[in-house]
Amino acid sequence: MNGGRQSRSRPSTDSKMKQERKVSMPLGIVGVAIHAPMRADQRSLEEAQYAVVQGALSDASLTMSDIDGIVVAGNDQLDGRAITLMAASGSVGGVGREILSTPSAAEHAFVLASLRIRAGQGRTQLVVAWSPIEVSSTSEALHLGTDPYFHRALPLNDLTAAGLQATTLEAAVPQLRAAAHSIVRKNREHGAIAYPDRALAPTEEAWIAGGRIVHWPLSDTMRRPHEFGLTAIVVMDDRSIAERGAQHVAWVRGIGWATEPSFIGDRNLAQLPSLAAAARQAFTSAAIDAPETAFDVAEVDDSTPYQELLAYEGLGFCRRAEWTRRVADGTFGRNGRLPVNLSGGACTFNPFYCAGLVRIAEAANQVRGRAGKHQRPGARLAVAHAASGFAMQYNTVVVMGSEQRGETG
Amino acid sequence: MNETRVGIIGIGQSHFKPRRDDANYPELVREAVRLALHDAGRELHDIEAIVYSLAPDALLGIGNAERLGVDAVGGAGKRFLRINTGGSTGLSSVAAAHAHIASGECDLVLAAGADKVGECGDSQTILNKIWDPIYERQLPLGTITMLAMSAVRAMQKYGMTEEDMARVTVKNRRHALGNPRAHLRKSVDIEDVMTSRYLAWPIKLLDACPQSSGGCSLVLASERYIRRHALDAVWITGVGHCSESYYIGDRMGNNFVADHADAHALALSFERSYRMAGIKDPVKEVHAAELYAPFSNTEFHAIEAAGLAPLGRSMSMLNEGCFQLGGAVPVNPSGGTLCTNAIAVSAMVRVAEAALQVWGRAGEHQVANARVAIASGNGGDHQFFGTMVIES
Amino acid sequence: MELLKRKESWNIGYEHALGETASWFFVQIRDHAQLYGRRCPKSGRVLVPPRSFSDQTLEPTTEWVKVGPGGRIETFTIVYEPFKSLPDPPYAFGYVLLDHADTAIGGYFRGVDLSDPDKAAAALAIGTRVITRFATERKGEVLDFWFEREG
Numbered sequence: 001m002n003g004g005r006q007s008r009s010r011p012s013t014d015s016k017m018k019q020e021r022k023v024s025m026p027l028g029i030v031g032v033a034i035h036a037p038m039r040a041d042q043r044s045l046e047e048a049q050y051a052v053v054q055g056a057l058s059d060a061s062l063t064m065s066d067i068d069g070i071v072v073a074g075n076d077q078l079d080g081r082a083i084t085l086m087a088a089s090g091s092v093g094g095v096g097r098e099i100l101s102t103p104s105a106a107e108h109a110f111v112l113a114s115l116r117i118r119a120g121q122g123r124t125q126l127v128v129a130w131s132p133i134e135v136s137s138t139s140e141a142l143h144l145g146t147d148p149y150f151h152r153a154l155p156l157n158d159l160t161a162a163g164l165q166a167t168t169l170e171a172a173v174p175q176l177r178a179a180a181h182s183i184v185r186k187n188r189e190h191g192a193i194a195y196p197d198r199a200l201a202p203t204e205e206a207w208i209a210g211g212r213i214v215h216w217p218l219s220d221t222m223r224r225p226h227e228f229g230l231t232a233i234v235v236m237d238d239r240s241i242a243e244r245g246a247q248h249v250a251w252v253r254g255i256g257w258a259t260e261p262s263f264i265g266d267r268n269l270a271q272l273p274s275l276a277a278a279a280r281q282a283f284t285s286a287a288i289d290a291p292e293t294a295f296d297v298a299e300v301d302d303s304t305p306y307q308e309l310l311a312y313e314g315l316g317f318c319r320r321a322e323w324t325r326r327v328a329d330g331t332f333g334r335n336g337r338l339p340v341n342l343s344g345g346a347c348t349f350n351p352f353y354c355a356g357l358v359r360i361a362e363a364a365n366q367v368r369g370r371a372g373k374h375q376r377p378g379a380r381l382a383v384a385h386a387a388s389g390f391a392m393q394y395n396t397v398v399v400m401g402s403e404q405r406g407e408t409g
Numbered sequence: 410m411n412e413t414r415v416g417i418i419g420i421g422q423s424h425f426k427p428r429r430d431d432a433n434y435p436e437l438v439r440e441a442v443r444l445a446l447h448d449a450g451r452e453l454h455d456i457e458a459i460v461y462s463l464a465p466d467a468l469l470g471i472g473n474a475e476r477l478g479v480d481a482v483g484g485a486g487k488r489f490l491r492i493n494t495g496g497s498t499g500l501s502s503v504a505a506a507h508a509h510i511a512s513g514e515c516d517l518v519l520a521a522g523a524d525k526v527g528e529c530g531d532s533q534t535i536l537n538k539i540w541d542p543i544y545e546r547q548l549p550l551g552t553i554t555m556l557a558m559s560a561v562r563a564m565q566k567y568g569m570t571e572e573d574m575a576r577v578t579v580k581n582r583r584h585a586l587g588n589p590r591a592h593l594r595k596s597v598d599i600e601d602v603m604t605s606r607y608l609a610w611p612i613k614l615l616d617a618c619p620q621s622s623g624g625c626s627l628v629l630a631s632e633r634y635i636r637r638h639a640l641d642a643v644w645i646t647g648v649g650h651c652s653e654s655y656y657i658g659d660r661m662g663n664n665f666v667a668d669h670a671d672a673h674a675l676a677l678s679f680e681r682s683y684r685m686a687g688i689k690d691p692v693k694e695v696h697a698a699e700l701y702a703p704f705s706n707t708e709f710h711a712i713e714a715a716g717l718a719p720l721g722r723s724m725s726m727l728n729e730g731c732f733q734l735g736g737a738v739p740v741n742p743s744g745g746t747l748c749t750n751a752i753a754v755s756a757m758v759r760v761a762e763a764a765l766q767v768w769g770r771a772g773e774h775q776v777a778n779a780r781v782a783i784a785s786g787n788g789g790d791h792q793f794f795g796t797m798v799i800e801s
Numbered sequence: 802m803e804l805l806k807r808k809e810s811w812n813i814g815y816e817h818a819l820g821e822t823a824s825w826f827f828v829q830i831r832d833h834a835q836l837y838g839r840r841c842p843k844s845g846r847v848l849v850p851p852r853s854f855s856d857q858t859l860e861p862t863t864e865w866v867k868v869g870p871g872g873r874i875e876t877f878t879i880v881y882e883p884f885k886s887l888p889d890p891p892y893a894f895g896y897v898l899l900d901h902a903d904t905a906i907g908g909y910f911r912g913v914d915l916s917d918p919d920k921a922a923a924a925l926a927i928g929t930r931v932i933t934r935f936a937t938e939r940k941g942e943v944l945d946f947w948f949e950r951e952g
Contacts, residue, residue, distance in 0.1 A: 006418065006419070006448070006449055006450025006451075006638075006640050006641060024513065040818060041818040042818070042820070042821070043818060043820045043821070044543060044817070044818055044819055044820035044822075044823060045817070045818070046541070046543075046820075046852075047820045047822075047853055047854075050853075050854050050859075064859050069650075075472075075473070076465060076466055076467065076472075076493075077466065077467075077472045077473075077813065080538075080542060080813075080815035080817060081538065081539065081541065081542070082465045082467050082535055082536065082537075082538035082539040083464070083465050083493065083495045083539045083788070083789055085493065085494060085495070085789065085793070086495065086539055086540075086541075086655050086789040086790060086792060087540075087541040087655055089652055089655055089789075089792065089793070089856075090654055090655050090656070090856025091854075091856065093859055094652050094856075095652060095653065095654050095856050095857055096651065096652070096666075096674070096677070096857075097651070097652065098649070098650040098651060098652075098681075099494075099650065099652050099793070100492060100494060100501055100504075100505065100650065101492065101493050101494055102490050102491060102492060102493075102505075103466075103473065103475075103491060103493045104461070104473065104475050104476075104489070104490050104491035105490070108490040108491070111490060112490060112505055112508070114512075115505070115508040115509055115512045115514060116508045116512075117512075118508075118511075118512035118513060118514070119413075119507070119508040119510075119511035119512040120511065121508060121511070121648070134815045134816055134817050134818065135813055135814070135815050136813060136814040136815065136816070137813065140813055141472065141813050142472065144466075144470075144471070144472035144811060144813070145471065145472035145473045145474075145476060146471075147434075147435075147471055147474075147477050148470060148471065148807050148809045149433055149807070152807075152809060257488050257489070257490070258486055258487055258488060258489065259479050259484050259485065259486070259487065259489040260479075260485060261479060261480055261484075261485040262435070262476060262477050262478070262479045262480040262481075263480070266480075273485075273486055274485070274486055277486050277487075281488075389473070389476050390476070393476055393479075394489070430804050430806070431804065467811065470809055470811070531884060531885040531886070533884040533885075533887065534884060534885045534886045534887065537884075537886070537887065542815070542817045543817065543819050543820075543823045543850075544823070544850045544906075544907070544943060545907055545943070547942060547943045547944050548894055548907045548908070548909075548943060549880065549884075549887045549888055549892065549894060550907070551884065551887070553882075554878050554880060554894070557878035558876040558877065558878050558895060558896065559876075561876045561877060561878060561895075561922075561927065562875075562876050562927065565926070565927040565928075606881065606882070607879070607881040607882070607918055608880070608881065608882040609878040609879065609880045609881070609882065610878055610879040610880075610881070610918050610921070610922055611918075611922070612878075654856050654857060655856065656848075656856070656904065657896065657905075657907070658849070658850075658875070658896045658904045658905035658906055658907060659846075659848070659856075659857070659904045659905075661875040661876060661896060661898065661904070661905050662846075662875060662898040662902065662903050662904045662905045663846065663898070663903040663904075664844065664845070664846055664903055665904075666857060669876065
């Protein structure tokens with residue numbers, strides 16, 4: 001290669017270009033399906049994928065012939081297939097179509113589909129992700145995500161990493177355990193209303209606090225075991241939405257996504273610069289100046305309650321000095337100023353790998369007016385947060401509204 | 410259609426080897442990234458987003474290995490996602506990077522990845538696991554047997570012979586002599602190929618790709634960034650994907666849409682790329698082709714799918730010298746996948762080599778006056794196809 | 802410079818749900834030594850192995866159709882190279898279009914002398930008629946049957 005061929009000029013406009021810019025977001029979510037198959041052995045994974053896609057198409061009043069492209073996400077080790085896209089492709093309409101796969105995270109499939117629409121590469125995209133429980137041990141499968149150089153010999157997996165993060169956070173912020181219990185109670189209560197068939201009882205804080213510690217400081221009552229789930233979303237460009245007169249649209253106003261460094265030891269687990277970066281991208285695009293008051297509803301990662309706390313801070317809902325007070329005064333509860341996880345979150349339904357895409361789907365349903373029993377009346381602006389990887393390595397933020405543009409344009 | 414043009418401003422490729430005991434996996438990725446950034450005259454902090462190219466995790470022995478690769482690509486705090494479409498991953502990654510820019514989201518995007526196929530013990534064992542556990546996992550399917558079965562059908566349908574296949578190997582090995590980055594750089598003759606041992610009939614050892622280790626990376630930029638910084642670039646003018654049924658048995662029998670002998674969805678993918686690039690007559694308008702073909706027989710249906718030869722005619726045209734350096738449309742002037750196959754990035758290498766051609770930087774394997782080149786990637790069980798048109 | 806290496810292996814197990822369609826297919830094999838396909842109403846193709854929907858048309862398949870035991874070879878290969886965790890070579894397998902089916906199903910070919918590749922390839926040439934043979938003790942899996950040339 002020719003080294004140094006290119007000029008190394010650094011005009012001052014560089015930094016301006018790199019600042020988050022307000023980009024045009026001419027797209028909306030027009031169909032959603034969230035499936036929680038009760039009997040995992042009744043259908044093969046491929047059949048369940050087919051069903052969730054048919055569900056989303058039906059919700060959007062579309063057929064597969066309306067779909068220009070598909071982006072999917074699945075985890076090979078959880079699925080037991082060395083390239084899980086292959087067998088899945090047919091089920092989700094991939095034959096004869098453009099289909100891509102972003103195994104890094106389910107929510108990344110939504111990100112890529114949105115980029116493709118904005119790039120003019122397909123006006124209507126289908127986004128699908130799934131999380132089966134056919135593997136003998138999810139944590140063992142996820143443990144294989146550790147590098148063989150330094151970490152494989154350690155018992156590092158999704159749960160222990162979450163434990164490490166929670167410990168770090170408790171050391172940084174006093175009295176956090178009670179707030180954690182309170183968040184679990186809140187989400188279980190929400191879940192009992194949203195999905196009564198699935199929600200776990202009991203919900204009393206004392207019961208939650210009395211749980212058995214499994215990965216310090218996480219108790220068995222703080223999180224729900226992984227379960228089988230799938231979700232599919234149909235995203236469409238604004239021209240198609242107008243042409244079809246599509247109803248129940250969640251207009252995408254901003255998307256941001258960013259990652260933490262690779263090694264847990266290189267991070268301060270009590271901080272999430274990537275979430276701050278993702279929120280900044282999404283909020284700039286959506287012209288959100290005051291996230292603490294802008295949103296009607298939020299769906300955030302709650303695979304442990306500590307994740308939800310970090311989401312409050314990273315999304316600008318409240319500073320950590322306020323955590324305990326805001327949790328106690330019900331700000332984020334069903335009747336509060338900013339209900340968080342009215343769906344019940346992962347405390348109610350934990351399709352581990354695709355839970356992040358479920359947050360986007362649930363938030364979309366809120367502004368579409370399609371959130372059923374857990375609909376926040378009059379919800380017009382929502383934010384979804386998804387986190388994946390050990391101790392929230394990837395963070396994605398999506399702002400959605402019931403109008404294409406807000407009052408501030 | 411968004412009008413933002415997307416250019417390639419930097420290319421980084423390892424010198425591919427059977428093993429790289431001197432570097433662990435993230436270090437190989439970093440090596441390719443360093444090369445690409447240097448080539449582009451950019452630094453890591455200039456990059457706004459990364460698309461990470463990684464095919465089956467199992468080949469590396471690390472689940473979601475892209476998480477380990479975040480540091481290698483300077484990803485902390487930045488937009489980052491990973492693509493996996495099997496063997497076509499490398500090209501799909503560049504396509505995803507293209508979308509980051511064409512959408513207006515970013516001006517400067519890095520696509521990167523690496524593979525260490527030689528370290529995994531036995532790639533065919535792992536590649537057997539790409540088949541579904543319901544019907545086909547118990548059969549001894551692997552990519553070699555799957556494509557051997559394609560060869561058998563092409564022999565019956567078009568009269569392709571083992572000598573025809575051998576000529577592809579001979580051509581590509583000769584091309585690789587002019588490519589210092591290729592893994593296999595030893596010329597062979599037809600006799601050598603014909604007397605090499607059978608892996609799965611009719612594919613013999615010298616009809617097959619090697620298991621390579623190394624990395625590849627590209628820096629993509631928006632047109633406005635390129636003009637603002639007065640950079641040298643080549644342009645991605647066409648992008649397309651398409652896929653087949655996963656069921657090989659559906660590509661035969663009665664009333665099939667695609668024949669396993671051919672690459673029907675690859676042809677559709679090329680049609681999409683050509684349409685976007687405004688190419689109407691590939692034979693006349695394409696000057697060089699880097700077509701993903703890990704086995705000699707598969708180069709034929711790739712050539713035909715690219716519209717460079719009518720169905721069934723590529724064998725005789727190859728014999729006439731059409732597809733070698735100096736011929737009408739050189740195919741795989743780099744030596745192709747047959748000489749280098751680091752699975753996670755092989756399809757990105759196709760894009761890189763196509764870019765080098767139209768950039769006039771392909772050195773000893775340069776196609777004279779190349780201004781339009783094409784690249785393709787194949788993934789899954791001959792299932793996912795991605796294509797690109799690159800122009801100067 | 803001493804370069805170290807570390808040995809690792811993956812040991813994870815799975816229990817994959819086959820679903821009703823595949824389950825019924827395998828139960829028929831196990832209990833009745835009979836193969837079936839499912840018809841896609843839109844394309845008319847009888848899909849073997851059967852699926853509850855066609856990935857080409859995305860329509861649910863509608864009826865069970867008995868297929869085989871005779872069929873014709875659509876493609877084959879003969880493996881001469883050993884691969885870890887795969888059978889010891891040589892062995893032949895490929896795809897067979899069973900009578901009344903429209904797509905081909907994979908299976909081993911037995912009873913062919915594989916010592917001479919060219920002769921073996923000629924014996925398995927596309928179009929060769931085969932018959933499905935079933936194991937006496939069947940488990941309800943793809944290895945319960947294989948194909949042998951007719952006559």
